[in-house]
Amino acid sequence: MQLSTKKETVKSIVSRTLKESGTIGLYRGLGSMVYFAAPKAATRFTCFETASGALKDEFGGDKFGLGKMQGERASLDEVEHSRDEVREMRYRQKKNYSI
Amino acid sequence: MKCAKCATDKKKTILSNLASLVAGFVAGLAAGTVEAILITTPQETIKVRLINDAFREDGPPKYRSFFHGVKTIVKEHGLGGIYKGVTPCILKVSSAQAFRFGIFSVIPAEYRSTPLKAAGSGALAGGLSVVAFQFIDVIKSRMQGLEAAKYRNTAHCVSEIWKHEGFFAFYKGMGPRLTRVCAEVGITMSLYGEVVKALDSVWETTTK
8 A cells, every 4th residue: 555656545455456366365475474473573572671671770760671560460569559658648648637 | 738758759750651661762772673683674575575576567476485485585686685675674663663662661550461451552552653653664665665766765765755645645554554553562562461471470580
């Protein structure tokens, strides 16, 4: 679609592809997607985790890195914990005012 | 009375959000660059060459399959035949990954805690990156495609598209790509979290 200089829509392209080469035509180029998917994901996430790990060491933060944030309950517990703190604080404040 | 602790806490949250945005962005930029050099450049070159072969006008297609195509290209043109346009590829992949990981990192952890939520957050990050950078993809595709010879360089390609087809030509094919990227990033992010969790339970890692 990006290559065409004519006016074409998704519908017209799909129906033309189906007419010219059948259902299999919609899967043209599957090979280059499939064979590269695994090495691509491996490179992407290895590099990302390495880089964000290095940044974390540099700045001493503890919230970088997807695996850490997504995979574990730890960060969620942290969120819950800080919420509880806020709630308690508000409660105390209210109490102080009312007295 | 103002709560001083609340103010500092708020400041801390904003700072930590900013830090994770920058960290996600920078780490994504690095990951995207490596990915582009090692994987995406040969992948895209092979893909474009196979597509061009399938639609060649001077006869029937020469390549019988993916592997046969790659073998023939390497035999005819050397390894350089499957490695073209590394600069636009780096630009495209690193900008997209930096944007995606940056956005994904600022989405609060509680919106990424389950596979479904992670998929939603991933789809949002992917979708935004498409809207922001579709024009780079169009330029890249034009410069690799059948009529690549029409364009002298990137600047020439941009000005030609602008002159003959107008602004919206830079956003051609955004609909299908938006659908694909949203699904792709959503599935990847959701699976990634689960795989990390699964591996963590069977495998002692030192990175924790």
